[in-house]
Amino acid sequence: MPRRTEIETILVIGSGPIIIGQACEFDYSGTQAIRALREEGYRIVLVNSNPATIMTDPELADATYVEPISVEFIEKIIEKEKPSVILPTLGGQTALNTALELFDSGVLEKHGVEMIGAEAAVIRKAEDRDEFRQAMDNIGLKSAPSEIAHSMDEAQAAVEKIGLPCVIRPAFTLGGSGGGIAYNQEEFEQIAARGIRLSPVNEILIEKSLLGWKEFEMEVMRDRKDNCVIVCSIENLDPMGVHTGDSITVAPAQTLTDREYQHMRDASFAIMREIGVETGGSNVQFALNPADGELIVIEMNPRVSRSSALASKATGFPIAKFAAKLAVGYTLDEIQNDITKETPACFEPSIDYVVTKMPRFAFEKFPLSDSTLGTQMKSVGETMAIGRTFEESFQKALRGLEVGRVGFSGKRREFTPEELAHKLSRPAPGRIFAVYDAFLQRYTVEEVARLTGIDTWILAFLERLAHADATLEGRVLTDFGVNEMRTLKQMGFSDARLAEATNSSEAAVRAHRKELGIAVGFRLVDTCAGEFEARTPYLYSTYHWTRDEIPMQSKRRKVII
């Protein structure tokens, strides 16, 4: 299907200032989309109040307005620029909510502006808790038992039905802000009142708690011919109860059988169709009961989401760019895979490495704030790491956080069983290091799993890493032979960690390692696990390699700034 030629000018809404839950992800997606649409010859008008964005660079859009993202300002821009369509699905929740306000206040109709990517009714169906729950019922999928409330009286009646602990989710807010988990009546009253106040429609959802269930995400794309693909599956290391933005996550999903994975894939497409997202990307979140596989749909974002940036970089499939092309009428088979340059984008990436995302917190700057993690996002950023195995990618991601950690290791801390139980069962930024301590105190995988709710597959590797790390302490560097050194490097142990443990320097470790003939190599992210040749030099470092995969054209001299 050809692109829409009757469109001349497209209005793109950015995501405004950086806040928790909405950071540079949406500059990334918006910038990609603006480039892709200009390539197609459209005139792009952008509004974003955040000057520290690539998308507001004057040469990127045809007209850029650094103005507040509000109905009043945008209406003036519409009057002046006369866009035929507005694309609200790339600027996070801010853009989506603003577009909805523009629609509701009649501004779009008055000026004849069409919403592309997602219609108002679709946004409402996905975002309104009651409509969403009804939609899930229609297609035979389960959502968590829940009740809607608009006042404290309604909230009280609801919690009597649902029981405690329960989750409180305000409608139409960012990163779950204003929500939380209430364990007792006092907490419930406090969170419910706050939620009603913060929701732009004064609405909260009181939901049965699925604490301890496994959490998965699916990144889905759909085009106007109803072709649907899964770009990436993501498994949360932290179980339900921790906001996915605060969770350590791993891609692809690791612990689903093919039958479970395909069931989740079918469910994702059914949701996309029932909600009515006709083109573009969406993110669907699921909870899975590890005891019996029961599947519950948590929510769906009918837009390019925070996870889309991660999924794009994890797979080499640029979700925002393709979402923009789909919004103006292309179909997936008409778009070329950016990496192979030969095969079409209508496929599902297969990856042959493991991706770990690690949230970055900044509680040190706010010593009085509560660092317990819950349904309201608290992390301020994240790092992503690619490794050939989970261990390599996990340790790399930890180092990327720049919190002074050289990997999955730490000072040996002795805790009483009570202290450890508390540290393991309370989700908080440093919890993963309490897992380390527990393994050094000879806790079993099952015990740690029971206290943390972290999957045993993940914990088995963390146990192995912790024990390997503990044996390094006080060793003599030159005692490490080639096999042990290679094994350690493949498990993701850094030169810095080995230097620290052997009381030497990184330079000395590196020199010894080189002498043993062990060097880092680079492998390609190619979207297809090696099946086709990749033309784009997108690489990750690993110690699991035998062949130098750096493409010839990128071997020219370069400068690192």
Next chain:
Amino acid sequence: MGSDLPASSTDNAQRPAILVLEDGSTFPGISVGAEGERAFELVFNTAMTGYQEILTDPSYAGQGVVMTYPQIGNYGIALADDESDRCWANALIMRQLSPRASNWRADMTLGEYLEQRDVLGIEGVDTREITLKLREHGALRAVMSTQRFDVESLVEIARNHPSLEGQDLAARVSCAAPYPWDEPLPPDPDGKGRSTTDSLIAPDAPHVVCYDFGVKRNILRCLVSTGLRLTVVPAKTSAEEVLALKPDGLFLSNGPGDPAAITYAHEEVRKLVQGGLPTFGICLGHQILAHVFGASTYKMKFGHHGANHPVVETNGRIDISSQNHGFAVDAESLEPSGLRITHRNGNDGTVAGMEHESLPVFSVQYHPEAAPGPHDPQHLFQRFKHWIVTGRPAKI
């Protein structure tokens, strides 16, 4: 130099294994399955889930499978997910095997399963390097051993191993005697989906005879769930014997080996389809139909093995499909055959589906039954039933 050697296990009682390719390259690793020495054709599979279904798919007879995803065995083995009553792949080649099975349905770990089912398993090898070699050089023969580590003699064995070309493996994997099949698709994995009673077969349901060239259980389940009554027959069943079962439709299954070599099947199926029996073929069954109508097949460079291949129908519909084939139908040879192309592989344009211009015959190269892989093309089973019941192809 590279850094690839057996990775990382803290288990001291590691048993060595070696994989040697016909081009002389060697991949030492850790043995994680049965003991022994076996030669095979090496293929890679890019599916990120479904190692168990792959191992038990009879189409992998005579092959060793490299899993491109580096973490295998994570969710262990759920015996209900077997695609046949045994493992057919000769060897499973992995970057890293999970020592633990993490899934509520798991009956055992993958390592235990490989030992029990007598499959060679190796971990700690550079699976991406092997994959790139196969992509560049095409299918390679290989040998894996847990007993002998003398590279020269192993290379010899790999080089002397017969190619799959010209080999009839279907007869080897087929059932010995006819049997009825009435098990439908299972409910959704959380047990709350469609009910198994939905597909109880009515006594007057259309009767389909399924030629077993190496059939996967999920094909049979899909047919039953569509509301068809099934009898499965051995590969060497004559047309007369099939007709004696009074079939309303004929199904030709997937299977291993060279489709050109199964000449007995070409003969018998020809008699059946020319009598106007509605016929549906999958994978090897699709290739056999090409031969039945005088077209030809060829061995591909390294084939298609994965769960992410787009298939484009002539009407524009795209399904993401599960694929597993090393041979393909030659598009040019189809011209005088009366068969026309209905589907092409979206990546390389090879023939992915065809239909006869006057007879009720259609077939696909890919796997609508999934297991492992996406369910997108499962509608094809409905199309088959529709054709049987109404005598006309379904409106797409």
